[in-house]
Amino acid sequence: MxxxxxxxxxxxxxxxxxxxxxxxxxxxxxxxxxxxxxxxxxxxxxxxxxxxxxxxxxxxxxxxxxxxxxxxxxxxxxxxxxxxxxxxxxxxxxxxxxxxxxxxxxxxxxxxxxxxxxxxxxxxxxxxxxxxxxxxxxxxxxxxxxxxxxxxxxxxxxxxxxxxxxxxxxxxxxxxxxxxxxxxxxxxxxxxxxxxxxxxxxxxxxxxxxxxxxxxxxxxxxxxxxxxxxxxxxxxxxxxxxxxxxxxxxxxxxxxxxxxxxxxxxxxxxxxxxxxxxxxxxxxxxxxxxxxxxxxxxxxxxxxxxxxxxxxxxxxxxxxxxxxxxTAVAGPWMDGNREEGAAGTPDEPGGDAGSGQSGFGLVREEFDSETLDFCWSFWGRPYHDFYKIADSALYLKCIRQSLAEELRPMTFDMEKSEAYETAFLACRQCSIHTTVTCQMKFLPTGQESAGLAVVQAMNHQYHLERAKSQGRQVLRLMLYTADYNVPPYFPGFASTTCEQVIAETPWEAEEIVLRLEIRGERFRVCFGETRDELRELCVADGELINPEKVGCMTGTMIGMYATGNGEDCENWAEFGWFEME
Structure with a gap:
């Protein structure tokens, strides 16, 4: 054959x-x-x-x-x-x-x-x-x-x-x-x-x-x-x-x-x-x-x-x-170990296809190594010590910067800064149908939040997060979208980011399992105490963060994040494991 x-x-x-x-x-x-x-x-x-x-x-x-x-x-x-x-x-x-x-x-x-x-x-x-x-x-x-x-x-x-x-x-x-x-x-x-x-x-x-x-x-x-x-x-x-x-x-x-x-x-x-x-x-x-x-x-x-x-x-x-x-060169950032993935072929027009290469679309991370796999990326260079891997867990600090800060014009002569970093560690979505699950320990004390984020370009994002809302501990799904006139590399760029609570439920426990089941543009959001005891929070519309105006220059990144939402915070979110399949 x-x-x-x-x-x-x-x-x-x-x-x-x-x-x-x-x-x-x-x-x-x-x-x-x-x-x-x-x-x-x-x-x-x-x-x-x-x-x-x-x-x-x-x-x-x-x-x-x-x-x-x-x-x-x-x-x-x-x-x-x-x-x-x-x-x-x-x-x-x-x-x-x-x-x-x-x-x-x-x-x-x-x-x-x-x-x-x-x-x-x-x-x-x-x-x-x-x-x-x-x-x-x-x-x-x-x-x-x-x-x-x-x-x-x-x-x-x-x-x-x-x-x-x-x-x-x-x-x-x-x-x-x-x-x-x-x-x-x-x-x-x-x-x-x-x-x-x-x-x-x-x-x-x-x-x-x-x-x-x-x-x-x-x-x-x-x-x-x-x-x-x-x-x-x-x-x-x-x-x-x-x-x-x-x-x-x-x-x-x-x-x-x-x-x-x-x-x-x-x-x-x-x-x-x-x-x-x-x-x-x-x-x-x-x-x-x-x-x-x-x-x-x-x-x-x-x-x-x-x-x-x-x-x-x-x-x-x-x-x-x-x-x-x-032979991959392992350093403090990455190593070459990948989980094995099977070759895929499209079962319908526009369906999933794959190279058969190991690692694409299949990630199982227990954080039992000090180095990160090639599949992981940060958004912006991490200049400060806001993340660490210890005791088989990933820790992300709730730094001031958020994932949905207002967008800036883009130009070659933009002043170089260390301020534009995010406590967001993510993988590329490689398959049309993808399930992402992670286990988190986190108890917000102020306006900080942490959880699982789905990030597209131009501030189009979903955040499944633990947060405090009106004095109570909650789990919620946040939608972020941005209105803008021209792309950021054109003169006269201006933008406004909007946020919306899609669903919210009380959650008092420190530990939680978060899951996002993506089936095309149907995003089923689940949570629970363990991966075997999950219940549905809501079903969200993936098209809201993938409209035509976002384009296709970049693809969807899915991963774990923590933020102080504009304030300095010493709180950390602990992630015990992460799976993408």
């Missing part, structure tokens, strides 16, 4: 994939936005099974990140390897902008950021030509449309990777594949045969997202667009396509000369929501008449493809024979 590549190959909020091959090993990096640690790096030997081997950005190499809207932070990395050295080029909207980190081993450690003060714009990418010369390209307002007004386009410059500086002025090589095409960005460059090929995203990263191709015989020539553009998109399939927002591709050549593209897309839930955000998908690419043809025969992203014959072998598990490059 032919082995399969099952989409998404990396399920959950792992967007903007960039891939490179070194021998028989494949490495892939994704965006992490405002999460910390940042920029997860994965490894595979068959393109089907992927294991996370590290985070490229951690406090150990100077990573700064702030909690805000969820859609800021680090995005659109490019991962490349040249002469045995790995490079990630990226932009950090919580710090100084564009940077490069390097590593001899893709599992780390990665260097501290080399800040690229002379690199303009966003979505910068590296390209190494056949002669070893490096080039840098990116997105900016560089195209003169003849009226004196600069429009968005793609620029290219020679680059010195030893001293991290551009060699000469950037040259505009492309504007957009379609006339007045929106948001040409995320460029990647390849030298194949007699041509240099430029692959970009266009149309914005949501419904009108697309992959565009252009080529030139001269590296610094103005690139001609493929007459077949867009070479991959699902925007013509309507707003209820089970796979939607397809775009942002990166190509990789296999040892036998065949090609594949990794790209992002979203699974549509109940025909309207994108709770899981943008996930990593894959499709085959063939070359036809000098142009790349994505997903031949159907022209759309399929749930499954036959695995490449050159990579199919008995016992392939994504790490077999991979040597030191696939």
């Amino acid at each position: 032919q082995k399969k590549l099952t989409n998404p190959i990396i399920p959950g909020f792992y967007p903007d994939p960039s891939i490179c091959r070194v021998g028989e090993d494949y490495y892939l990096a994704c965006s992490s936005f405002e999460l910390c640690p940042g920029v997860p790096v994965f490894h595979s030997r068959d393109l089907a099974h992927w294991e996370q081997i590290c985070y490229a950005m951690t406090p150990e190499n100077g990573f700064h990140m702030e909690r805000n809207s969820g859609v800021g932070g680090v995005m659109a990395p490019t991962l490349r390897c040249h002469d045995g050295l790995f490079y990630i080029i990226n932009a950090n909207f919580s710090d100084r902008g564009n940077y490069i980190v390097t590593a001899e081993n893709p599992a780390g450690p990665w260097s501290e950021p080399h800040w690229l003060d002379d690199v303009p714009g966003i979505d910068a990418s590296l390209f190494f030509d056949d002669d070893g010369q490096a080039y840098i390209l990116g997105t900016g307002d560089v195209w003169d449309n003849g009226t004196g007004v600069k429009e968005r386009g793609i620029w290219l410059a020679k680059y010195d990777v030893e001293h991290f500086r551009m060699l000469g002025e950037p040259v505009t090589i492309f504007n957009s594949a379609l006339r007045v095409g929106a948001s040409p960005e995320s460029p990647h460059l390849y030298h194949v045969g007699d041509y240099y090929y430029l692959i970009i995203a266009e149309g914005g990263t949501e419904h009108y997202h697309a992959v565009m191709a252009a080529r030139s015989r001269e590296l610094f020539g103005f690139y001609e667009g493929n007459p077949a553009n867009p070479v991959m998109t699902h925007r013509h399939m309507g707003f209820q396509s089970p796979i939607i927002n397809v775009g942002h591709a990166d190509l990789v050549e296999l040892p036998d000369g065949s090609w594949y593209a990794v790209l992002l897309a979203s699974r549509l839930i109940e025909g309207k929501c994108k709770n899981l955000g943008r996930e990593t998908f894959i499709c085959p690419v063939v070359w036809e008449r000098g142009w790349p043809l994505f997903s031949p025969e159907t022209g759309k992203i399929e749930w499954e493809y036959d695995a490449p014959l050159c990579l199919v072998r008995d016992g392939a598990d994504g790490l077999e024979g991979s040597g030191d490059a696939a």
Whole structure:
């Protein structure tokens, strides 16, 4: 039986994939936005099974990140390897902008950021030509449309990777594949045969997202667009396509000369929501008449493809024979231990699919180790000691900062601060149907609260929390939503966060088990003294925190939190265990 590549190959909020091959090993990096640690790096030997081997950005190499809207932070990395050295080029909207980190081993450690003060714009990418010369390209307002007004386009410059500086002025090589095409960005460059090929995203990263191709015989020539553009998109399939927002591709050549593209897309839930955000998908690419043809025969992203014959072998598990490059580096933040998960396939359009990789969507945490697994993330870098793992439990302090603080505009020149952190430890929701359960000991004394939170971008959240209300101890479900005029990266952004009590019941005991059963957009909320004695608090509407206006740049994070709700508090919440399945 032919082995399969099952989409998404990396399920959950792992967007903007960039891939490179070194021998028989494949490495892939994704965006992490405002999460910390940042920029997860994965490894595979068959393109089907992927294991996370590290985070490229951690406090150990100077990573700064702030909690805000969820859609800021680090995005659109490019991962490349040249002469045995790995490079990630990226932009950090919580710090100084564009940077490069390097590593001899893709599992780390990665260097501290080399800040690229002379690199303009966003979505910068590296390209190494056949002669070893490096080039840098990116997105900016560089195209003169003849009226004196600069429009968005793609620029290219020679680059010195030893001293991290551009060699000469950037040259505009492309504007957009379609006339007045929106948001040409995320460029990647390849030298194949007699041509240099430029692959970009266009149309914005949501419904009108697309992959565009252009080529030139001269590296610094103005690139001609493929007459077949867009070479991959699902925007013509309507707003209820089970796979939607397809775009942002990166190509990789296999040892036998065949090609594949990794790209992002979203699974549509109940025909309207994108709770899981943008996930990593894959499709085959063939070359036809000098142009790349994505997903031949159907022209759309399929749930499954036959695995490449050159990579199919008995016992392939994504790490077999991979040597030191696939050994995760454990530090005070993360380790490489994951629970085993079974491969999934969609049982209906838009249903759950999975890569078969261990760990995605299945977490069982007893907090019996001082290190945290790769699946865990904080929202914003923790600068202060508000969490600890001791005596087989996680302790979160009720710090002043809350999960639903008012949103701020996003800009490269925002003042760096340690104040924007949250006592929130969470995992990505990787499956449309997910059950999350945790055990907590907590007794609020003032206005502090703690519990289980479901967090989407732009302050759309549910909090299942212990709190004091009108002098009595309660368990309640809080809904937070935000009204705003434009996204936070546009001028004139303004926002107001609203809160609402969805359900409330008295609860006096210190210990409680909390459960959230997510079935599409039906959120069943339960509680009790033990996991075997749970009763229903309410059924909530998941669409309220996943409306179209939230978009899909980030996906749902579910985890444990504690907060003083604007006041300093010495109270701690203790979590004995956590399960996500």
